[in-house]
Amino acid sequence: MPKPERYEFFIDISRCIGCQACVQACSECDTHKGVSMIQLDYVDRSVSTQTVPVVCMHCDSPTCAEVCPADAIKRTGDGVVQTARKPRCIACNNCVLACPFGVPKMHNEMNLMMKCDMCYDRTSVGLKPMCASVCPSQALFYGTREEIERLRPSSHPINTFQFGQQMITTKVNMMVPNEPHVRLIDIAMSMEQAPVPQLLSDDPLMANLYEEQ
């Protein structure tokens, strides 16, 4: 089956309802059976139910791969940063600590780092990644740019992030509101930011979820 080049991954964290369907679905993947690669956290459980699902953003210049002393992380020609190569990974933890998005997971018993590879076994043959195919709120969405524009008219995808003075561009897109128009997300600006309290979180989440109607 030819690979549809037009398909892209779009992530909209504010839509996440923390249902864990992605976590379970991910562990069904053939390349890492029984182990989930999704990072799903409560931002601060004491004040909010806000959750954050993080998949690998597949950076154009992946810091994890660059800091790997064993040269175990490779990026495919189509921009997918693959999980660590099993014969090479020496479980040093550099990638876990260096990834600006906090994606890789270390499995010490196996001496192996494992991370999301955008279900390469599926996406390389035109199927959706496991997480995106089960996400009920479509916080994790895999489809064409036209589809996402039609479904989410009040937001647009961007793939540029700033961490301190470092700019990172990624293969995976993040949805941001149209107003104010931004071209990048400066992560540092949220250093002191509190999570969205329960009452408030209903507002953007629901508004966003049903924006089409």
Added chain:
Amino acid sequence: MQREVTFAGICGFIATLVLAVLILIGSRNLAHFDAALVAYTASILFATFGLTYRYTMWLQRPPTAIYWKRGWQTFLNRKYLRKNAINWLRHVTEDMALNRFIFERSRMRGLTHFLIMWGCIIAISITFPLVFGWLHFESVPGEMDTYQAYVFGFPTFTFASGSIFGFLIFHGLVWSAFITISGVMLAMRRRMREEGAAALQLFVEDFLPLILLFAVSITGLMLTASYTWLKGYAYDFIAILHAITVIITFLWLPFGKFFHIFQRPAQIGVRFYKYVGEREEPAICRRCNTPFTSLMHVHDLITTEKQLGYNYEMPGTSVEHYQWICPRCRRAMLALAQGQLWQRQLGGETPALIAYTPTTPSYVNPGIGEGPLGHEDAKNFHP
């Protein structure tokens, strides 16, 4: 880059020269060197150059260089030297000899690797000394049925040629071929049946090494079959075929998957780095004030990132460098940054106006053992 290439070239040349000299000494000026095996020797000398060159280039990469240095520093740290020595023995046995970490990935994978690895180790420990002339056998004068083994030209043990020991030792390569082929078959079976493997495997990277090992083993067995049961039928042809497969394998050593044999021991250095790091000062996340790794590791990563051209500095802030934020907080900050944008559009109260002290984000489902609260990360020095 030119400097690194020159250095790696010099190292490769020295290693090759040392091996050549050892061959001369060990074979007593080629007196015990089998001229028929000269092609094998040449291919091993080439592989030695290639392996040393690539290894030296690899060690000069910024992250590898720092780990190499720190690995030795933490191993030789006086405070931990005794414990490190004991741990070294344990890691060599568990990780290297028994492949425990591969058995953790899957029992079948563990068995597969164990068979291939030991098959190759046995074969190499027999053939290399024979090819280099470091090991040869002579009949004991007056006792035609007794052989004496000479190592580096020095006489060592003797044994009866017709004994069980003699049979086992003279057929060492047969046993190693059986062990290797069993492992290769298991690996091939997995690669042909498993969908996960099918998605990622490459012919050159994953199949070629298996094909080479199989070719070497099977042609070796054919030689034994020829002289044992077929009165030497097609022996010369099989011998050339076997030589070709072996030489291609040696020439391939520095380039493909086999290079992991030489890279892999680095994991022992990493273990010392982690062991000492866990016992020294921790790095505290500058968002949630929780220790998340060793101070040494964060400092080393900041250095490495700078050398690689990354600029994660955060001047003018209390954080100073993005590396001082723990992975969990990084994920939370991603959500908070996006939420902030939505809030700007949708309005409403800004919770940040209320005094808020960030806490460590928690995994949604710690029960399934994945993520920051799972035992993997706990061991990994995440709190």
